[in-house]
Amino acid sequence: MSQGSVPLFWRLKKSKYNLIGTKCVTCNSIFFPPKTLCPECRSKGKLEEFQFSGRGEVISYTVITAAPEGFEAYTPYAVGLIKLDEGATISGQIVGDASKLDIGKRVKSVFRKMYEDGSGGVIHYGIKFEVDGE
16 A cells, blocks of 8 residues: 655655644744645745644544554554644544543654555554553
8 A cells, every 4th residue: 555655755754753833923823734825824935843742632533443445453543633732733543542532631642653555565654642641
C-alpha cells in the first residue's frame, strides 16, 4: 500500500514529526498543518513557524472496528479531533485503551509507528495522541 509521494513526504516532514505549524504575524492566528497564506486575514508572506506543545483535549472521537485495507491488524483503534492548547484543531489517532476516552479528556502527542508500506516495506512514523497521565 503506497501512502503518498516522496516530494510530499519531504515537504511535510517537519510538521509531521514535530507538530510545527504556522502563525500569522498580522492577525496572530495559528494553523496546522502549515499554511503559505493566512486564511483569516489573507496575509501572504507574513507567516512564521510555530511549535505546538502537543497537548490538548478531545472534542470528538470514534472507534474504528472495520479498518481500511492495510490497517486491519490495528483494529479497534480510536481517531479523534484534538483541540490543541494553542487553539488549532487537528485530527489524529488516539492510542491506548479506547474505553478511557471521553469528550474533554486531556491528551498529549506521542511519536509512534503509523503504517508499513506494503508487506515488509518501509515503516512510517508520525504523531499520534494518548490520554495524558498514562
